[in-house]
Amino acid sequence: MIVRETHLVPAGINGVRLSDYARTIFESLPSRKGVAKAIKRGEIFINGAPAGSGDWVEAGQTLELVDLQQRAPKIFPLPLETVFEDDDLAVINKPPGIEVSGNKFKTVENALAGSLKPSPRPDALRWPRPVHRLDYSTSGLLLVAKTAGAQRLLGQGFEERRIHKRYCAVVMGPIRSGGSIDEPIDGLAATSRYEPIEIVPSLRSGHLTLVDLFPETGRTHQLRIHMASIGHPIVGDPKYGEPGNTLKGKGLFLAAVELRFPHPATQQETTVSIDVPPKFASLLARERQRWNKFNG
Incomplete structure (x- = not known):
């Protein structure tokens, strides 16, 4: 288990629902929905114990967001076409006939670490993470977060329909x-x-x-x-x-073939496109x- 983020609840915070509080402190959780999923997966801990959906937050508690995966994924040696990349995110051209993520070895997610440059940002993710999905049979542009902040803000962008x-x-x-x-x-x-x-x-x-x-x-x-x-x-x-x-x-x-989104670091409108296959x-x-x- 890898601890991704830790937070000590300060004085004055009492009787606040975890689902409301966690999304304000954990950079990589974009929304209440994201918090709910993390709780369901057992990824949020309160004072060292897995949190429940009905838990409340009190001053003095230690909250942790963990990654239950023991180590970085084994790299799947699939060459990926990188259409856009900077320190915060990347856009790759997903080939058809491969899953974006999942329990299989042969996924785009397992190929990302071998195709993208590590981010120098302080909140860099241990390995790049896709922030949305494309069907197994669908090809084209896939947004990938390289930092916790980008993951959170791009997740919000999808939820708020700004992407x-x-x-x-x-x-x-x-x-x-x-x-x-x-x-x-x-x-x-x-x-x-x-x-x-x-x-x-x-x-x-x-x-x-x-x-x-x-x-x-x-x-x-x-x-x-x-x-x-x-x-x-x-x-x-x-x-x-x-x-x-x-x-x-x-x-x-x-x-x-096209993605248009506010860049998570600058909020500038960014458009990335490719030709029709x-x-x-x-x-x-x-x-x-x-x-x-x-x-x-």
Whole structure:
């Protein structure tokens, strides 16, 4: 067990809920929700004992935020493309077909320490931490914190919807105008916007559309579920797509291509973007060529 942060409760603090107090003292806990998760995982201690969700804080107590992992993760030797990096954070281009984190060895998180420079900041994390997730099959931009302060502030940014993401996808069928989808997912409100970029004819699918997607909430599989719900599933989606929707060996045609966020150290608006993956353009060009050839 590694103690990440320690705090001695000063005089005058009595009868304050741990869930309210902890988020004001621990740099790496961004919110009440983050505190609740840490308590549930057994990562907050009061006077050397694991804290409970109903505990209260009193003067003189010692609060500790711990990391239950005994040592830094074993480095997974996966070369990662670093799109942006400074002393506080990094943005990497996640390849498809790999988990961001979890109990497996082959994860992006286990590859980060071998790909990024250590931070010289006083609150540098022992190893870089992703601050959000991308699906196993989704490629693209992933925000990574290198300091406790960046982890906390970026977490707040996601919770307060001050971090904006743009995805690019190829979907089935023609989409001729932009729109918005408000469809709950697992009982929770979820909103996505879409804007068509290019429509191509397809012998196989009728039409394919290259779209920009903007999730305004962050539910699991949100874009995949929402596009399927309006009859335009993302190409290569075996879970929410239609029979014949996948292309052998090509994967899911969904990529996170832009992040816009207030930098945690300066609060300046920062935008990081990448090009649409080459396989998207290749698919559209191939479908258009086949259509033209068949139709003379």
